[in-house]
Amino acid sequence: MSLLTRIEQFFAPARDVLKPILSDPTVLAAWAAVVLVSTGVLWWDLRKNNEAIPSLMKAVWTLVVLYSGPFGLAVYWYSGRSQIAHDSMWRRGFRSTAHCYSGCGAGEVVGFTLLAGLLALESTLVVTAGTFGFAYLFGYGLTIGPLMQEGVEFGEATMDALYSETPSITVMEITAIGTDLLLAGDAGIAEPLFWGALVFSLSMGFLAAFPVNTALVAFGVKEGMKNPAKMDGSSS
Known part of the structure; x- marks a missing residue:
């Protein structure tokens, strides 16, 4: 029995529970409404209370909330607002994961939608690799x-990205x-x-990558995103 088969059998009970839920159009419609409300709350807070946060991080938090709805909003509220009482390793880990998540999530959405969706490729290997x-x-x-x-310089920036981002991207x-x-x-x-599983899988990736990013920040491999209370909006 192959390793992949064993993994599939191990998670089969959870899959049997989740598939009917994620296949329900009513559940998806309700989730879409919750995401829209969560995004509205985020944008209201960014405009009213956190205008100084740089535009890049505003885009990051927007993507995080679009991917994960109220969970993403809770992460922002805990770690991304300038009103947090004090910064901590956990908050830095959440911000670092959110930054990674925004880009990787976009790549996953594009990859699955293009390869498995629009192109309808049947090769699991090709879809996965792509x-x-x-x-x-x-x-x-x-x-x-x-x-x-x-x-x-481009070369130095690329090496820095490979060194600091590869572990978290891989796990995610x-x-x-x-x-x-x-x-x-x-x-x-x-x-x-197709869409229900994509949404669910994104949040699972965030949860898996959070301890990795926190460890990378703790050991100095990644700096972590700046404390939002110290952001003046002058840099991105």
Whole structure:
């Protein structure tokens, strides 16, 4: 028995519970409404109370909430607002994970939607490899771009991204892509399960990557995102 088969059998009970829920159009519609409300609350708070937060981080938090709804909003409220009482390693870990998550999540959405959805590719290997590629591309890009804006050369920025982001991206995408394939490996783009599993898998990836990012921050591999209470909006 192969390792993948054993893993699939181990998670089969959870899959049997989740698939009917994630396949329900009513559940998806309710989730979409919750995400819209959560995004509205985020934008209201950013505009009214946290205008000084740089535009890049505003975009990061917007993507996090779009991916994970109220969970993403709770992460922002705990770690991303300038009103937090004091910064901590846990808050830095959450901000670092959110930054990674925003780019990798976009790559995963593009990868699955394009490869498994619009192109309807039947090869699991091709879909998996392609989605990993998009996730790494978007994840690295979100680190390389801002570094180059600060004057860092492309080669140095690329090496910094490879060194600091690869562990968290790898763990996040193994978890997220594996979860999606386990739940909706045969689902088409027109099926509710395709989207329900994609949304669920994104949040699973965040949870898996959080301890990795926190450890990377703790050991100095990553600096972590700046304390929002000290942001003046002058840099991105």
